[in-house]
Amino acid sequence: MNTFGMICFNCGIIFVIVLAVFAGVSSQLGSKVEELPGFEGPLPVSYTHLKARPEKEEQPGPPLGSKVEELPGFEGPLPFELETGYVGLGERDDDMQVFYYFIKSENDPTKDPLMLWLTGGPGCSSFSGLAFQIGPLGFKTEKYDGSVPNLILRPHSWTKVCSIIFVDLPLGTGFSYAKNLTANRSDWKLVHHTHQFLRKWLIDHPEFISNEFYMGADSYSGIPGPAIVQEISKGNEIGLQPPINLQGYLLGNPVTTRKEKNDQIPFSHGMGLISDELYESLKRNCKGEYTYVDSTNELCLRDLNYYDEARINTFNILDRYCKADSAKKHEGPWIRSLTQNFESSLNSHLTELDTRCQGTKGKWERCFTGDYEYEICSSFPFHVNLSAKGYRSLIYSGDHDAVVPFMSTQAWIRALNYSILQDWRPWLLEGQVAGYTRTYSNQMTFATVKGSGHTAPEYKPEEGYAMFSRWIAIFARVSSQLGSKVEELPGFEGPLPFELETGYVGLGERDDDMQVFYYFIKSENDPTKDPLMLWLTGGPGCSSLCSLVFQIGPLRFKTEKYDGSVPNLILMPHSWTKVCSIIFVDLPLGTGFSYAKNLTANRRDWKLVHHTHQFLRKWLIDHPEFISNEFYMGADSYSGIPGPAIVQEISKGNEIGLQPPINLKGYLLGNPITTRKEKNDQIPFSHGMGLISDELYESLKRNCKGEYTYVDSTNELCLRDLNYYDEARINAFNILDRYCKYDSAKKQEGPWIRSLTQNFESSLNSHLTELDTRCQTYRNFLVTQWANDGSVRKSLHIREGKWERCWSSDYEYEIYSSFPFHVNLSAKAYRSLIYSGDHDTVVPFMSTQAWIRALNYSILQDWRPWLLEDQVAGYTRTYSNQMTFATVKDSGHTAPEYKPEEGYAMFSRWIASKPL
Numbered sequence: 001m002n003t004f005g006m007i008c009f010n011c012g013i014i015f016v017i018v019l020a021v022f023a024g025v026s027s028q029l030g031s032k033v034e035e036l037p038g039f040e041g042p043l044p045v046s047y048t049h050l051k052a053r054p055e056k057e058e059q060p061g062p063p064l065g066s067k068v069e070e071l072p073g074f075e076g077p078l079p080f081e082l083e084t085g086y087v088g089l090g091e092r093d094d095d096m097q098v099f100y101y102f103i104k105s106e107n108d109p110t111k112d113p114l115m116l117w118l119t120g121g122p123g124c125s126s127f128s129g130l131a132f133q134i135g136p137l138g139f140k141t142e143k144y145d146g147s148v149p150n151l152i153l154r155p156h157s158w159t160k161v162c163s164i165i166f167v168d169l170p171l172g173t174g175f176s177y178a179k180n181l182t183a184n185r186s187d188w189k190l191v192h193h194t195h196q197f198l199r200k201w202l203i204d205h206p207e208f209i210s211n212e213f214y215m216g217a218d219s220y221s222g223i224p225g226p227a228i229v230q231e232i233s234k235g236n237e238i239g240l241q242p243p244i245n246l247q248g249y250l251l252g253n254p255v256t257t258r259k260e261k262n263d264q265i266p267f268s269h270g271m272g273l274i275s276d277e278l279y280e281s282l283k284r285n286c287k288g289e290y291t292y293v294d295s296t297n298e299l300c301l302r303d304l305n306y307y308d309e310a311r312i313n314t315f316n317i318l319d320r321y322c323k324a325d326s327a328k329k330h331e332g333p334w335i336r337s338l339t340q341n342f343e344s345s346l347n348s349h350l351t352e353l354d355t356r357c358q359g360t361k362g363k364w365e366r367c368f369t370g371d372y373e374y375e376i377c378s379s380f381p382f383h384v385n386l387s388a389k390g391y392r393s394l395i396y397s398g399d400h401d402a403v404v405p406f407m408s409t410q411a412w413i414r415a416l417n418y419s420i421l422q423d424w425r426p427w428l429l430e431g432q433v434a435g436y437t438r439t440y441s442n443q444m445t446f447a448t449v450k451g452s453g454h455t456a457p458e459y460k461p462e463e464g465y466a467m468f469s470r471w472i473a474i475f476a477r478v479s480s481q482l483g484s485k486v487e488e489l490p491g492f493e494g495p496l497p498f499e500l501e502t503g504y505v506g507l508g509e510r511d512d513d514m515q516v517f518y519y520f521i522k523s524e525n526d527p528t529k530d531p532l533m534l535w536l537t538g539g540p541g542c543s544s545l546c547s548l549v550f551q552i553g554p555l556r557f558k559t560e561k562y563d564g565s566v567p568n569l570i571l572m573p574h575s576w577t578k579v580c581s582i583i584f585v586d587l588p589l590g591t592g593f594s595y596a597k598n599l600t601a602n603r604r605d606w607k608l609v610h611h612t613h614q615f616l617r618k619w620l621i622d623h624p625e626f627i628s629n630e631f632y633m634g635a636d637s638y639s640g641i642p643g644p645a646i647v648q649e650i651s652k653g654n655e656i657g658l659q660p661p662i663n664l665k666g667y668l669l670g671n672p673i674t675t676r677k678e679k680n681d682q683i684p685f686s687h688g689m690g691l692i693s694d695e696l697y698e699s700l701k702r703n704c705k706g707e708y709t710y711v712d713s714t715n716e717l718c719l720r721d722l723n724y725y726d727e728a729r730i731n732a733f734n735i736l737d738r739y740c741k742y743d744s745a746k747k748q749e750g751p752w753i754r755s756l757t758q759n760f761e762s763s764l765n766s767h768l769t770e771l772d773t774r775c776q777t778y779r780n781f782l783v784t785q786w787a788n789d790g791s792v793r794k795s796l797h798i799r800e801g802k803w804e805r806c807w808s809s810d811y812e813y814e815i816y817s818s819f820p821f822h823v824n825l826s827a828k829a830y831r832s833l834i835y836s837g838d839h840d841t842v843v844p845f846m847s848t849q850a851w852i853r854a855l856n857y858s859i860l861q862d863w864r865p866w867l868l869e870d871q872v873a874g875y876t877r878t879y880s881n882q883m884t885f886a887t888v889k890d891s892g893h894t895a896p897e898y899k900p901e902e903g904y905a906m907f908s909r910w911i912a913s914k915p916l
């Protein structure tokens with residue numbers, strides 16, 4: 001026995017283990033596989049359905065996989081996409097043929113990651129991975145009656161969120177075959193073949209080349225697995241084709257150092273399987289070495305014999321112990337059987353066993369471990385190498401496995417010397433501890449699955465799936481926790497012609513503390529290159545959905561009388577998402593679909609600023625593909641107040657090294673509240689626009705002395721003049737648009753918004769009663785009906801809360817002017833665009849011009865018209881410090897809402913750094 005040890009310690013020597021006892025099988029496997037060894041008799045899957053590779057004579061070209069729509073033993077068509085086939089690795093077709101089962105993700109195979117799965121053994125068919133562990137099928141546990149065993153659906157299949165290739169490797173495993181197996185069954189051959197297989201498979205399946213790729217392996221494949229990842233990585237570096245979008249790897253109860261057995265004894269002691277006395281005696285006599293025992297050490301051997309008597313199922317110490325029919329010893333050095341029952345789970349059972357036992361899956365050669373050459377003594381050095389490359393990894397342990405006990409796994413992870421990012425904590429499923437986890441730098445996550453064995457998902461499929469889907473979803477958009485794709489929307493005909501994702505980002509300590517809702521629309525041009533913008537609507541407290549469907553997004557409501565059905569949406573051609581990816585965010589908390597346990601503390605200017613900043617960094621962690629894009633902050637109306645403070649926070653966050661870095665380029669503000677004294681400009685604006693007489697204007701100036709916002713209540717002359725002004729029946733948002741009386745008589749409470757013109761709030765409120773369809777505000781009614789419709793909420797993946805267009809009450813004003821932020825930001829050379837719809841009295845262009853003038857920037861290019869199709873679309877002026885001011889002629893609050901074409905022209909020119 002200890003010769004194995006010596007050899008493996010001096011790994012230079014290659015030792016071939018030939019197991020004559022397996023000859024009956026291996027001699028068949030060595031020959032041509034058109035006959036498929038072990039295939040006679042009742043089989044879990046039938047040969048005709050698994051479709052052998054196409055006959056070469058009939059189908060020239062590469063042997064591609066075939067779709068499998070039904071399987072004997074499974075009732076009805078398969079509810080997932082299964083393809084099986086061979087990939088030839090040799091020079092000639094029949095040299096080496098690798099068999100695989102490929103199951104497409106049941107979620108979104110175009111976006112979800114692709115994983116190659118290698119079962120352990122070495123030499124266990126990947127069908128075991130499919131049917132016992134992580135795939136969608138399982139065998140019905142029932143007494144075998146001579147007919148094809150029945151298959152059932154396993155609901156917690158990892159293929160729900162990931163496409164998986166289950167591959168039969170090394171050659172000779174499962175349905176894979178080779179002309180000459182000799183010297184083709186070794187660790188390094190397994191590594192090279194897996195790597196070759198993958199690139200060849202991708203050539204045959206080019207639609208998966210760009211998918212994120214993960215290598216998955218368990219048990220013995222913890223040895224070749226990391227070496228395969230290293231080969232793939234090196235292959236990419238030297239430019240092997242096709243490129244593989246390698247993201248990381250995951251290993252379940254992985255053999256790593258081949259010294260796992262040494263931890264079986266302390267593990268068994270910790271689990272209460274052996275007495276304190278036996279444990280002490282073992283420690284004393286064997287000195288910690290239980291794997292390669294000196295055959296002269298009789299005391300140690302005696303103690304081990306006691307231990308061997310334990311009749312424990314080492315794969316899961318809580319599971320039934322079932323005696324195997326075979327008395328053969330397993331010879332591999334890493335699995336020298338202390339507990340004789342080890343091999344019972346590796347072997348196919350030739351006589352029928354108690355159906356309560358794991359491993360009684362039918363008459364089939366599950367594993368063929370013979371003729372295999374162990375070359376890699378430890379995969380630890382590969383982990384060390386891989387840690388420098390930034391790949392993600394998940395290492396999980398069923399914690400009741402004695403074959404690869406969790407403590408062995410923890411020990412080698414500790415030896416990697418990574419720093420701990422998040423220390424040992426329970427992870428939960430449905431409020432129950434499902435296991436424990438710890439995260440390390442270098443993107444490694446360790447997790448145990450409580451009460452599970454070798455390997456974890458086999459015994460705890462639900463927990464296994466929860467663990468996998470959460471981990472894989474950190475980068476991929478699959479978990480319901482993260483954003484979800486929205487492909488259709490009620491009221492819009494056909495699939496959306498742009499990419500919309502909606503979701504929540506949690507800001508609190510616990511999940512339900514604070515949840516921020518967003519709509520994300522990818523640039524329709526080139527989302528990998530185009531800038532990313534975060535958009536904050538005004539109010540405060542107006543849902544960002546309004547910007548999406550009224551202002552800068554690709555959808556609009558069809559203006560038609562509401563008939564009780566879901567209001568109709570149409571495409572808006574001048575969407576800013578044509579050239580820029582936009583996140584529309586519902587903030588402050590309580591706005592739109594965002595919610596929080598305690599709103600009181602969260603609805604104020606500074607909270608809004610901090611939350612927006614936090615939201616953005618968290619969103620980027622979930623969407624790392626956008627971290628390097630140029631970033632712009634966009635806001636309008638009230639958000640002219642928090643907007644510049646948010647930009648300053650982002651900038652400071654970058655300076656102190658907050659992660660991920662944000663590639664902040666600048667900001668743009670539309671008809672932005674800035675000094676909260678905008679109202680004072682309403683009177684001169686109204687005079688300039690011919691809305692009030694010269695006499696009233698002179699009287700107002702004289703009586704109110706320029707202060708029209710905070711009027712002294714004893715100043716009767718001023719109040720009288722203002723009352724005249726209030727009578728004007730003008731739509732303050734756009735003086736040229738219809739004036740519509742609104743249904744609510746509530747007053748707006750914010751100081752900046754004290755209503756001189758009563759109709760101001762009519763545009764802020766959701767309308768519960770119907771208005772005239774000719775009113776711009778009619779769509780406020782439509783959007784409210786739409787957003788509260790059950791079908792819409794389902795498509796948007798809404799969790800809770802009634803939707804209101806704006807909810808501005810309970811909000812605390814803390815920032816009185818954003819002017820000082822502009823002053824600070826001007827030193828940082830960010831680009832900025834400040835635009836004004838020039839017929840807006842709420843934030844009149846002259847207010848905006850006044851504070852820009854007060855910044856004392858020098859003018860680079862003076863006031864000039866900017867054109868669209870040879871017509872004056874507005875006026876613009878550029879300043880030093882990269883600030884551009886622009887008006888949009890004949891538009892209101894805010895500009896693109898009334899002039900989408902001009903708004904789009906202005907935006908697309910500016911964002912491309914072109915002159916307007």
Ligand SMILES: *[C@@H]1O[C@H](CO)[C@@H](O)[C@H](O)[C@H]1NC(C)=O
Pocket residue numbers: 090094095096178179180181182183184
């Ligand atoms: C592996 O198998 C192939 C095909 O059967 C054979 O040509 C080759 O010689 C074998 N490799 C080795 C190292 O023997």
Ligand SMILES: *[C@@H]1O[C@H](CO)[C@@H](O)[C@H](O)[C@H]1NC(C)=O
Pocket residue numbers: 180181182183
């Ligand atoms: C198989 O390959 C081995 C190693 O390359 C070689 O020694 C042996 O002759 C080959 N057997 C056959 C039948 O080709």
Ligand SMILES: *[C@@H]1O[C@H](CO)[C@@H](O)[C@H](O)[C@H]1NC(C)=O
Pocket residue numbers: 230381382385
């Ligand atoms: C780790 O990387 C170094 C440098 O590329 C290489 O020399 C070494 O062989 C690698 N280790 C393993 C185990 O492959």
Ligand SMILES: *[C@@H]1O[C@H](CO)[C@@H](O)[C@H](O)[C@H]1NC(C)=O
Pocket residue numbers: 384415416417
């Ligand atoms: C971890 O740290 C120990 C002690 O400093 C050192 O001996 C060992 O080489 C380190 N391991 C790795 C993988 O860097």
Ligand SMILES: *[C@@H]1O[C@H](CO)[C@@H](O)[C@H](O)[C@H]1NC(C)=O
Pocket residue numbers: 598599600601
């Ligand atoms: C909500 O937060 C406010 C301010 O922090 C606090 O006074 C109040 O007690 C909290 N309410 C609840 C229900 O926790």
Ligand SMILES: *[C@@H]1O[C@H](CO)[C@@H](O)[C@H](O)[C@H]1NC(C)=O
Pocket residue numbers: 648820821824
């Ligand atoms: C502007 O920057 C200075 C220096 O960092 C800082 O002290 C000040 O608070 C900033 N102003 C605002 C409004 O944040």
Ligand SMILES: *[C@@H]1O[C@H](CO)[C@@H](O)[C@H](O)[C@H]1NC(C)=O
Pocket residue numbers: 823854855856
């Ligand atoms: C602009 O110039 C005026 C007059 O010199 C000065 O009072 C003011 O502080 C300056 N503003 C800024 C932001 O530097």
